[in-house]
Amino acid sequence: MKNEQIELLKSEAEANFNASRWEDSAKTYEHLVGLAQKNNDFEQAIDFALAAIxxxxxxxGKESRINKLYQAVGLIGLKKAAIGFEQVAEQAEKANDLNTAAVNFEEAANGYKLIQSFERAKAAYLKAIQLFDIRVKTALENKDFESAIHLLSRISSIYLNLKKLINYVLIERRSLLQKSEKEALFKEKEHYRSKYHKTVVKIAETHEKLSEEFCKQKTADYYLIAKKELQKAIEILESIDETQAAKKLKSKLNKIPKK
Structure with missing residues (x-):
């Protein structure tokens, strides 16, 4: 029934356009944009928006109307992309391709955030973290510390995005939120802040482990690399005010031989 309605309205819009009834045609195409979106046919929605333009x-004197339609095209494109990324992620997860799945869940989340689909964004971010975390554990078990550092950095960035997401919700829905809902959101935001902090500490710890591995090579060049890795760990800890932990590593840094 929906498709029949769309086809009828499309024919009407085309007929109005051919008869130079521009306004009637444009308004019908605009209506079709909404119908196509409800039908989850985003490509068709974009086509209708462009036809309305x-x-x-x-x-x-229709510049504002045209600009709004271009804006709609952008938002529809973002939604289609987000859904597409999510579908790729789900397929990759089923195929046990965790890296592809995690990366695409993160991309989907970024898209959902831009179109203010906050719940879907949060779910996709959390799914990305879950999959990246599995890869971190595997990397650490294999002593692939460089890969672990890279993955942990991705996770820390996602936790920052989750914090920002909660801020967006608090701002965009401030007049609609009940007191208990606001309190829950602030609690959730603090949870992500804590997770971010712990992840950054873990990044520093992994740099320390990498430093220890380089020290085992017992050559001047490797000692130099080990010092650089330990220095990175110190800088990371200082950046999050973990001064005591950083102090311990400074003591350890001075004990690395020069040759």
Missing amino acids: HAWRRMP
């Missing part, structure tokens, strides 16, 4: 352009 084409009709409005035949009339003077």
